[in-house]
């Protein structure tokens with residue numbers, strides 16, 4: 001499944017990753033569902049509330065609840081999650097695979113100079129192509 005992401009969101013994720021260093025930055029990806037595809041139009045940077053933020057992330061649950069509530073009231077849908085790997089690659093780590101829900105959410109992962117998109121499928125993460133618009 002492919003999708004689209006705005007250049008504004010790409011820039012915002014890159015800035016969040018740089019600001020968070022050496023801890024993992026994280027946030028929420030919002031936008032529209034377009035059939036099988038997704039269009040990511042908004043990024044909300046959130047606090048990383050994990051007790052070991054240099055190697056793990058946990059999105060501030062209050063921010064997650066607020067975004068889901070807003071979506072129910074007509075705001076952009078919650079499509080997935082962003083986090084950065086301060087010293088790793090833009091691919092899911094063993095920790096990420098253990099944390100995944102297999103719910104089809106999009107995971108954007110920043111690592112090195114890249115930001116890559118993955119879909120959290122029941123069988124594991126699948127790499128997705130996102131066109132920057």
Ligand SMILES: [Zn+2]
Nearest residue numbers: 083092093096
């Ligand atoms: Zn990770």
